[in-house]
Amino acid sequence: MRRTALVAGGAGFIGxxxxxxxxxxxxxxxxxxxxxxxxxxMVPPLARFVDCNxxxxxxxxxxxxxxxIEIVFDFAAHINISEGERTPAKYLENNLANTISLAxxxxxxGVKKYVFSSTAAVYGTPATALVSETHPVRPVSVYGKTKxxxxxxxxxxxxxxxxxxxxxxYFNVAGSFGGGAFGQYRRGQxxxxxxxxxxxxGHDPVFTIHGADWNTADGTGVRDYIHVGDLVSxxxxxxxxxxxxxxxxxxxxxxGTGFSVREVLATFEQVSGRVIEVALGERRAGDTAAVVAxxxxxxxxxxxxxxxxxxxxxxxxxxxxxxxxxxxxTRLFA
Ligand SMILES: NC(=O)c1ccc[n+]([C@@H]2O[C@H](COP(=O)([O-])OP(=O)(O)OC[C@H]3O[C@@H](n4cnc5c(N)ncnc54)[C@H](O)[C@@H]3O)[C@@H](O)[C@H]2O)c1
Numbered sequence: 001m002r003r004t005a006l007v008a009g010g011a012g013f014i015g016x017x018x019x020x021x022x023x024x025x026x027x028x029x030x031x032x033x034x035x036x037x038x039x040x041x042m043v044p045p046l047a048r049f050v051d052c053n054x055x056x057x058x059x060x061x062x063x064x065x066x067x068x069i070e071i072v073f074d075f076a077a078h079i080n081i082s083e084g085e086r087t088p089a090k091y092l093e094n095n096l097a098n099t100i101s102l103a104x105x106x107x108x109x110g111v112k113k114y115v116f117s118s119t120a121a122v123y124g125t126p127a128t129a130l131v132s133e134t135h136p137v138r139p140v141s142v143y144g145k146t147k148x149x150x151x152x153x154x155x156x157x158x159x160x161x162x163x164x165x166x167x168x169x170y171f172n173v174a175g176s177f178g179g180g181a182f183g184q185y186r187r188g189q190x191x192x193x194x195x196x197x198x199x200x201x202g203h204d205p206v207f208t209i210h211g212a213d214w215n216t217a218d219g220t221g222v223r224d225y226i227h228v229g230d231l232v233s234x235x236x237x238x239x240x241x242x243x244x245x246x247x248x249x250x251x252x253x254x255x256g257t258g259f260s261v262r263e264v265l266a267t268f269e270q271v272s273g274r275v276i277e278v279a280l281g282e283r284r285a286g287d288t289a290a291v292v293a294x295x296x297x298x299x300x301x302x303x304x305x306x307x308x309x310x311x312x313x314x315x316x317x318x319x320x321x322x323x324x325x326x327x328x329x330t331r332l333f334a
Pocket of ligand 1: 012034054055172
């Protein structure tokens with residue numbers, strides 16, 4: 001019998017990549033997405049798609065009755081740090097309350113494996129250059145706080161149900177799946193990579209650097225950019241290692257190498273051949289100077305060996321997908 005996974009947020013960027021990888025591996029997939037930031041057209045036809053909020057308990061309970069779900073992957077969240085500062089209730093409602101509701105529905109249905117998408121934002125302003133999983137969790141943004149609280153909630157709810165939990169704390173995710181086969185399909189996303197991509201293609205006339213006075217080598221923020229293809233393999237490796245009644249496993253997903261905003265822009269300019277005009281803006285609330293992953297735990301415990309640790313490759317793959325998407329007039333951006 002084919003194994004079945006439920007992917008909440010599977011109409012989005014990272015969930016869409018993991019969905020494709022699991023389908024390639026022969027899994028049956030149920031995607032649940034309320035399309036608040038996703039696109040139904042991007043769900044592969046081989047997956048069953050349910051347009052629904054993951055926090056709708058009755059619908060989720062029905063899905064768990066209809067399918068023998070072996071594992072839940074929960075990618076569904078609001079992801080815009082600035083928006084979270086302006087509308088904390090919206091972020092708490094979705095990233096915490098709806099996340100609890102889905103975990104509860106899964107626990108009631110007897111699901112035994114669960115993977116939750118968390119973020120480096122739970123570390124806030126790190127005290128060390130490299131951040132390991134043992135670094136104190138002290139988020140500064142509302143977004144980071146909702147994820148940190150969700151982690152605690154899932155540990156309790158799923159632990160009580162004997163459901164194995166894996167928490168992946170992603171650093172900055174970019175690139176595309178399958179060398180340009182699928183990627184981020186919305187313009188106007190607020191991440192640095194997305195904004196640089198928009199600027200490098202002339203969709204945004206100016207790239208605003210939010211804060212050029214951080215305590216970093218060139219004054220701009222430093223982040224650890226992970227290729228989504230390597231992030232996908234972290235999920236599939238983790239899914240195979242989870243076993244019921246184990247303590248929760250928490251892993252950083254990043255490379256351990258940081259790049260500044262200016263270095264990212266230079267790479268986009270080099271790959272696109274287009275000069276990106278830059279404006280200097282204020283620091284954004286909730287931002288921090290440098291966040292770089294110590295990823296030794298996932299490497300040693302899961303045998304995770306990244307294959308795409310190359311900023312230029314990340315940029316090239318993001319561009320390859322974007323070029324394909326923009327050439328396809330039936331899939332215009334929302
Ligand atoms: N992109 C990154 O760099 C990054 C970094 C760290 C963590 N993350 C986490 O990874 C996950 C996926 O991020 P992404 O970049 O793919 O974002 P995304 O917005 O592309 O995907 C999220 C999907 O979840 C859906 N969704 C949101 N709330 C929902 C709900 N209540 N019910 C059903 N569907 C819902 C959205 O419509 C969207 O399709 C998120 O949890 C995010 O916090 C992302």
